[in-house]
Amino acid sequence: MEDKEKQGSPSGSFVERIAEKMSAAANAKRIYGEPVERNGVTVIPVSKAAYGFGGGAGTKAGEEGSGGGGGMVLTPVGYIEIKEGTTKFRPIQDPQTLIKLFAISGVAVLLTARSITKIFRR
Structure with missing residues (x-):
């Protein structure tokens, strides 16, 4: 019953859409960048992600409204170095x-x- 109430309310569907978009943005491709290879050394950038979102809905004078937003911060923390079959994490x-x-x-x-x-x- 709660699921039907969430889906029917403007805030439930709105917040769910924000959460889906944020989780899609914070994926492994964002955390681990594209590998770069030069002179037999492969480097894979590594970042940490922090994200948050919020939303809400309400009624005033018989009118309904909803709003919300979110954001994500990626911070470089280091890189993975692959050289001659050896892998090392190098912090920044x-x-x-x-x-x-x-x-x-x-x-x-x-x-x-x-x-x-x-x-x-x-």
């Missing part, structure tokens, strides 16, 4: 991640140094 380092790591490490060193200084002052 994000420079912003390294900057954040150094900043956090610097703060941790500063706080540790302050704590040690306070201990020796006592």
